[in-house]
Amino acid sequence: MPDTLTTEEETVASTRATTMHAAVITAPKVVEVQQVPMPQPAAGQVRIRLQGCGLCASNIPVWEGREWFTYPVASGNPGHEGWGLIDAVGEGVTNVKVGDRVAALSYNAYALYDLADADKVVKLPASLAGKPFPGEPLGCAMNIFKRSDISEGQTVAILGIGFLGALLVQLAKKAGARVIAVSQREFSLETAKACGADEVIRMDDHYKIIEKVKERTNGNFCERVIECTGKEWPLNLAGELCAERGKLIIAGFHQDGLRQVNVQLWNWRGLDVINAHERDPQEYINGIKAAVTAVEQGTINPDQLYTHTYTLDEIASAFEHLTSRPEGFIKALITF
Known part of the structure; x- marks a missing residue:
C-alpha cells in the first residue's frame, strides 16, 4: 500500500x-x-x-x-x-x-x-x-497473548476468529501450542487453518462443541481458552472448554450490558479468569512496540x-x- x-x-x-x-x-x-x-x-x-x-x-x-x-x-x-x-x-x-x-x-x-x-x-x-x-489492534493481540501465558505443548482453544482471534492463532502456534479454533463462519475457519490452527470447529451447537473438544482432548479439555467474541454465549462456552486449573482469557469486548456466567463451573474447575484488556496507555504502546518486532520477525x-x-x-x-x-x-x- x-x-x-x-x-x-x-x-x-x-x-x-x-x-x-x-x-x-x-x-x-x-x-x-x-x-x-x-x-x-x-x-x-x-x-x-x-x-x-x-x-x-x-x-x-x-x-x-x-x-x-x-x-x-x-x-x-x-x-x-x-x-x-x-x-x-x-x-x-x-x-x-x-x-x-x-x-x-x-x-x-x-x-x-x-x-x-x-x-x-x-x-x-x-x-x-x-x-x-493499525497499531492499536496489533498491540492488543500481543498484550492478550502475553497475559494468556501460553507455552509449548498446551492445548489452546480460541473462540471467534476475526482479526484478533486469527493473530492469536498465529502467536499460539509459534509458541508451540496445539490450537483448536471455534468460529461461526466457514470463511473464519478457513482463515484459522491458514494461520496454523490444528483443528477447527463450527460454533453452532453449544453441547456438541463441548463434546467435540472433550473428544479431541481425551476428556481433558484445554489448558487455555481465549474468548474473542464479546458475546455472552461464547463466554460461557469458553468456560466449559477449560481444563481443571486452566486459564480462561476474556479478550472479547463486552460492552453491551451485564453478562450471566457460570461461576459455579469456574469455581468447581478452579479456573483463573483473566480479563486481558489494558487501560494504561503505556501498556498499549508496549504492545504496539512488541507488534512491530513480531511483524518484522514474521511471528505474526x-x-x-x-x-x-x-x-x-x-x-x-x-x-x-x-x-x-x-x-x-x-x-x-x-x-x-
Whole structure:
C-alpha cells in the first residue's frame, strides 16, 4: 500500500492548510465527510498525516446508536487504529520528528489528520514501509497473548476468529501450542487453518462443541481458552472448554450490558479468569512496540487478514460491512 506523504512539498502544504476532511457520525447509521478545522498540536503533541485507520468492532455501538451516546460525535471519532507520517510537532517534542512514519494511539483517526501525545506514537521501521500498520489492534493481540501465558505443548482453544482471534492463532502456534479454533463462519475457519490452527470447529451447537473438544482432548479439555467474541454465549462456552486449573482469557469486548456466567463451573474447575484488556496507555504502546518486532520477525503476518479497503468517502459502506460481516470479511481499513 503506497505511502501518501512522500515529499517535503506535501509536508509544507499540510502545515499551511487550515481545514481537512473528516468523517462525522451525525446520527445512528448516518455518517458524513465534512470539512473541519485542521487540528494544531499543543506542547507535547504531534500531528499525523494519516495513511490509514483500521475499523474496530468496538465502533459498532456508536455506529448503530445506543441511548448513552450523543450525536454528532467528534469529527474523526471513534477511529483509533491510525498510522501515518508526522507532519507537525508541538513544543518540547524531541523523541520524533516531522517525516517519521508512526503508529499512534489516537482517537479521531477517521480523518486526514489526527493529534497524538508524543509518547503515544511508535516509530515504524523502514522494513515496514508501504505496509498498513493499525497499531492499536496489533498491540492488543500481543498484550492478550502475553497475559494468556501460553507455552509449548498446551492445548489452546480460541473462540471467534476475526482479526484478533486469527493473530492469536498465529502467536499460539509459534509458541508451540496445539490450537483448536471455534468460529461461526466457514470463511473464519478457513482463515484459522491458514494461520496454523490444528483443528477447527463450527460454533453452532453449544453441547456438541463441548463434546467435540472433550473428544479431541481425551476428556481433558484445554489448558487455555481465549474468548474473542464479546458475546455472552461464547463466554460461557469458553468456560466449559477449560481444563481443571486452566486459564480462561476474556479478550472479547463486552460492552453491551451485564453478562450471566457460570461461576459455579469456574469455581468447581478452579479456573483463573483473566480479563486481558489494558487501560494504561503505556501498556498499549508496549504492545504496539512488541507488534512491530513480531511483524518484522514474521511471528505474526497480519497482511493476509486485511480483507477490505475503503476510502474515506466510502466509510458508510465500511461501517455497514463491519456490522454485517459479508463473506470473506476479516479486517477493514480506511486508507487515505
